Amino acid sequence: MGTLFGAKLSPLTDVMLFGRWPEQIHALQHAPLHILYPDGHEEYVPLRATDNLDHADPIDIALILPKANKTTLAAEDAAQILKSDGVAITLQ
Incomplete structure (x- = not known):
């Protein structure tokens, strides 16, 4: 997805x-x-x-679309590169 x-x-x-x-x-x-x-x-x-998140620039928007049991891990990954005023959106 x-x-x-x-x-x-x-x-x-x-x-x-x-x-x-x-x-x-x-x-x-x-x-x-x-x-x-x-x-x-x-x-x-x-x-x-x-x-590898070391290859990612800071981001404005993280669209998080993992399997439900991986949402927390994906959100933690996104938080590493999300700008301080960025937005994270998750869909299940």
């Missing part, structure tokens, strides 16, 4: 995806995200992704 949100937001703003699934991060770093829509059309969206 987070990757899809990132893909849809990327034409509108600077997006950096952070995740803990190494295979997904590696795939996004080496090829654009491939979206196949129900009507059959396809979209390829290049995204920046990392599993």
